[in-house]
Each structure stands twice: as C-alpha cells, then as structure tokens.
Amino acid sequence: MRILQIHNFYKQAGGEDTVFEQEAQLLRAHGHTVEQLTFSNNDVTSTKAKLQAALGVVYNPQSAGIISQSIKRFKPDVVHVHNFFPLVSPGVFWVCRKYKVPVVMTLHNYRLLCPSAVLYYDGRVQLENVQQTFPIKPILQGVYRGSKIETASVVLATGVHKLLGTWREKVSKFIALTPGAADLFQNSSLRLRPEQLSIKPNFTADPGLGAATREAYFLYLGRLTEEKGIRTLLKAHSIKPFPLKIIGTGPLQALVEEYAAKNPLVEYLGFRPREEAMEQLKRARALIFPSEWLETFGMTAVEAFATGTPVIASNIGGGAYIVQHQQNGLHFSPADAQELASQVGLLEQLPDLAKKLGQHARQSYEQHYTPEANYARLLQIYGQAIGATEKPASATVAAEAGL
Missing domain, CATH: 3.40.50.2000 (Glycogen Phosphorylase B;)
Known part of the structure; x- marks a missing residue:
C-alpha cells in the first residue's frame, strides 16, 4: 500500500509528532511505501509569512498546490492527515476529494471543536463549545496564543468548514484514540456520520520491563x-x-x-x-x-x-x-x-x-498498545477508508467503526 502522510509541525515538539513518525516507521517495517509531506510553523517568521498563514487558515492555496502535486506524483492509495493547522488548512480534504483519494485524519486534540484544542480554560472543561458551530466565548478569552484575533481565525476556519460539510463529506475516516473521545466527536457540531469514526489507540515501542524491586519515588x-x-x-x-x-x-x-x-x-x-x-x-x-x-x-x-x-x-x-x-x-x-x-x-x-x-x-x-496490535487496527481502518470512497458505507462498516 502507498500511504501519503501529511503533518504540520508546531514550533514546540509534542506527542503528535512522535505518533506521526512512529506510524511511518511501523508501516515501512511491514513493507508499505510511505511518503511524508510536512509543514512547519518554524517557517513562519516574517510578517509576510504570518499574514499569509493567517489568511490561509480557511483554505491555503499554496499548501493545496503542494499537496496536489504530491498526490499526482506519488499516487497514494490513502492520505493520512495528522495535523493540518495552520499551514495546511482544511483545503487538504478538498484536494483529496478532487483526486478521489481516501483520506484519514487522526483526532489528536479537540481543535475542530474548540480553538484551545483541549476544551479547557478558565480552570475547567468547557463542554458547551462542543455543540457550537462558531464558539464565541473562547474568542473573547483569547484562548489561542493569548490573542482574540488568532483565536477568531481558528474558529472561522473550523466553523466555515462545518457549514460547508467538509468534516462530514470530505473525510473518509476519523481516528479517535479512546471511546470517550469518539463519543464526544460523534455528538458534536461536526455532525459526523457514525461510519466515519473508528477507535485506535496510540502505541509505543517496547522499552523493556522495569526493575522488579522499585525505588520509593x-x-x-x-x-x-x-x-x-x-x-x-x-x-x-x-x-x-x-x-x-x-x-x-x-x-x-x-x-x-x-x-x-x-x-x-x-x-x-x-x-x-x-x-x-x-x-x-x-x-x-x-x-x-x-x-x-x-x-x-x-x-x-x-x-x-x-x-x-x-x-x-x-x-x-x-x-x-x-x-x-x-x-x-x-x-x-x-x-x-x-x-x-x-x-x-x-x-x-x-x-x-x-x-x-x-x-x-x-x-x-x-x-x-504494542506496535503489532496497532498495525493490524491501522490497516483495517485504511481498508475501510478505501472501501468508503469506492461505495457507500454499509451497516457492517458502521458496526466495525467501533462505536
């Protein structure tokens, strides 16, 4: 199988970056051809670059062009998006649909539902944002990078694509990491179809067992x-x-x-x-x-x-x-x-x-949580995504989504 992975690196490395790399290594170890297309916030340094990034949060024509060229050259069987924010933009899903390539997205955080990405600010979980197409309170709080303007741009990007049906119609499969997260996304303003969601936890390479007798700390x-x-x-x-x-x-x-x-x-x-x-x-x-x-x-x-x-x-x-x-x-x-x-x-x-x-x-x-257990589930999800683009999802596919 040929897999095109797409990921936008933040300035500060995090768990998403680790999962992105680990899944690529896992797939390659099993004989799959994996190409990684990456973007980085570290490249956004000049005033011009920052302005272009801000204007492109809804649809970034520059990144869309790069993705389009990659798909035409690499001819992937499936595209797997780990993070599209902010440089890739949701335009990636429209490009994939244009070329009829199934696209999978891992839901590493809650950015599609709340600009804080964690559904947490003011010292508590903010579940009211889950049902709102354009949540206003986080804008007033400036929860993204302490800026009301930047927070508004995030809300605009996700909200516009809710209205356009991008999340419901242009993404073949979403991967939620736990049943609780899957349930929250399912019952949200994204209005996802049940068969779009699958549950697959992350994994870690085996570091080996610790000491039989532990220290006190x-x-x-x-x-x-x-x-x-x-x-x-x-x-x-x-x-x-x-x-x-x-x-x-x-x-x-x-x-x-x-x-x-x-x-x-x-x-x-x-x-x-x-x-x-x-x-x-x-x-x-x-x-x-x-x-x-x-x-x-x-x-x-x-x-x-x-x-x-x-x-x-x-x-x-x-x-x-x-x-x-x-x-x-x-x-x-x-x-x-x-x-x-x-x-x-x-x-x-x-x-x-x-x-x-x-x-x-x-x-x-x-x-x-071993690599092998994860590989089997990931391959199953890719197969479901490919099947979903070829024909309407059946009741069996919906049942296998894990919800």
Missing part, C-alpha cells in the same frame, strides 16, 4: 500546564509529602522550580530525552497522571504500562479509559489533591499492591 512526566493538573499534584504533595520526581517543561515551570527548591523530597529534572525518562519510569513506584482535561489519550500512561509501572490517574478523559482502578493502576477524582495524596499513600504502604498493579499494567500494554 513517584514520577510525573509531561508538560507543566494548568490542564495537566500540576497544581493539584503539588498540593497533594504539600498535604502528604512523598518522594517525587518531575520531568517536563512548560508555563508552570517556575512554580515547580520554586516548590522543589523548598521541598527536599521533590526533584525537578526539567527536560529529559525519552531514553532517560524511560529509565526513571523503570525505577519509579508509580507514574502520577493528574490531568484535569479530557485527554484524547495518555501516552505517558501507556509508556508506564510498557515498563510494568502502575499509574495513578485522575478519572477523566484518557486516564479514565486507559487506567482501570485496582487493576493496572488507581483512580482519583480530578483536581482532588486529598484523594491523590491518599492513593499515593496506599502504594507507599502496600508495595505488593504496587507490584501486582505493575504486572497487570504490563499485560494491558501487551494486549492493546
């Missing part, structure tokens, strides 16, 4: 932002101090650094390469995943599972789906620092429980 691994629950984590630590290591950078880095300087049990490690982060996971008692938004997935939780490390996760979004309470980890209520502290205390007092949860975590990884 707990680990946080991820971005230091409000929606990730960093304040709740620090508050839980202040209620009941415990050995804690924190890896990551972000807007709340100064807060973490200040807290760590005053608390000898907290070690802030800043940014660490993946290999080092995995080594820290392999020795940790558990990973803490305190997110307070509806995570579309939870890659660090799956990486923890792969090392046989249990996860203490807030019971919301991806964490609620990936982590099964008392099976491969523990749940606590979102933003409830006292409950988080209690769950940490439980694993401190019961190391055998932590070991059992870790063993089940590894089993969860082997069953659901």
Whole structure:
C-alpha cells in the first residue's frame, strides 16, 4: 500500500509528532511505501509569512498546490492527515476529494471543536463549545496564543468548514484514540456520520520491563500546564509529602522550580530525552497522571504500562479509559489533591499492591498498545477508508467503526 502522510509541525515538539513518525516507521517495517509531506510553523517568521498563514487558515492555496502535486506524483492509495493547522488548512480534504483519494485524519486534540484544542480554560472543561458551530466565548478569552484575533481565525476556519460539510463529506475516516473521545466527536457540531469514526489507540515501542524491586519515588512526566493538573499534584504533595520526581517543561515551570527548591523530597529534572525518562519510569513506584482535561489519550500512561509501572490517574478523559482502578493502576477524582495524596499513600504502604498493579499494567500494554496490535487496527481502518470512497458505507462498516 502507498500511504501519503501529511503533518504540520508546531514550533514546540509534542506527542503528535512522535505518533506521526512512529506510524511511518511501523508501516515501512511491514513493507508499505510511505511518503511524508510536512509543514512547519518554524517557517513562519516574517510578517509576510504570518499574514499569509493567517489568511490561509480557511483554505491555503499554496499548501493545496503542494499537496496536489504530491498526490499526482506519488499516487497514494490513502492520505493520512495528522495535523493540518495552520499551514495546511482544511483545503487538504478538498484536494483529496478532487483526486478521489481516501483520506484519514487522526483526532489528536479537540481543535475542530474548540480553538484551545483541549476544551479547557478558565480552570475547567468547557463542554458547551462542543455543540457550537462558531464558539464565541473562547474568542473573547483569547484562548489561542493569548490573542482574540488568532483565536477568531481558528474558529472561522473550523466553523466555515462545518457549514460547508467538509468534516462530514470530505473525510473518509476519523481516528479517535479512546471511546470517550469518539463519543464526544460523534455528538458534536461536526455532525459526523457514525461510519466515519473508528477507535485506535496510540502505541509505543517496547522499552523493556522495569526493575522488579522499585525505588520509593513517584514520577510525573509531561508538560507543566494548568490542564495537566500540576497544581493539584503539588498540593497533594504539600498535604502528604512523598518522594517525587518531575520531568517536563512548560508555563508552570517556575512554580515547580520554586516548590522543589523548598521541598527536599521533590526533584525537578526539567527536560529529559525519552531514553532517560524511560529509565526513571523503570525505577519509579508509580507514574502520577493528574490531568484535569479530557485527554484524547495518555501516552505517558501507556509508556508506564510498557515498563510494568502502575499509574495513578485522575478519572477523566484518557486516564479514565486507559487506567482501570485496582487493576493496572488507581483512580482519583480530578483536581482532588486529598484523594491523590491518599492513593499515593496506599502504594507507599502496600508495595505488593504496587507490584501486582505493575504486572497487570504490563499485560494491558501487551494486549492493546504494542506496535503489532496497532498495525493490524491501522490497516483495517485504511481498508475501510478505501472501501468508503469506492461505495457507500454499509451497516457492517458502521458496526466495525467501533462505536
């Protein structure tokens, strides 16, 4: 099979970039021909480039031309879009339809429903945006890059294409990463057809099992932002101090650094390469995943599972789906620092429980999140997308969508 992957890199690398590269490697390892067409926000530096990007959010003729040439030259069986914002624009879906090439898009975030991309601002989840074609509140809040104008451009781009039926008619298949995310997108202003949505989690390469006997510390691994629950984590630590290591950078880095300087049990490690982060996971008692938004997935939780490390996760979004309470980890209520502290205390007092949860975590990884399991599901979705462009979707295809 010939697959054309399309991705717009943000200025700051993230999980979407990792999935984009990993899926390409996986497909190539199985003998498929993969071409990657990439765009980068790092190229938008001059005033002229910024103006062109802003004007092209609804339909970017320059990127549409590049994609058109790639399709004519490469002749893909399927196009897989990971991120079109902002330089690619939704024009990619119209180009694919013009050449009758099936197109798949992975829903890595909630950008199609809310310009914040995370459905979270003002300290809470903002579900009212899900049903609005042009959500106004986030524009007034300037939730995208702190700018009302830039936020409005995002709302305009997604809203216009809702009215044009782009999401409903021009995309063969959407990939949601969890059933919860799929349900949210299905019942939204996008008005998607049920057969358009399939569920496929992300995967991670096997880093190997961690130590049989773990050290005393707990680990946080991820971005230091409000929606990730960093304040709740620090508050839980202040209620009941415990050995804690924190890896990551972000807007709340100064807060973490200040807290760590005053608390000898907290070690802030800043940014660490993946290999080092995995080594820290392999020795940790558990990973803490305190997110307070509806995570579309939870890659660090799956990486923890792969090392046989249990996860203490807030019971919301991806964490609620990936982590099964008392099976491969523990749940606590979102933003409830006292409950988080209690769950940490439980694993401190019961190391055998932590070991059992870790063993089940590894089993969860082997069953659901290996490259091979992911490859089989991805190929199935590509086949459904190709079939959907050749003939109307049947009831069987709708049932196989996983909803």
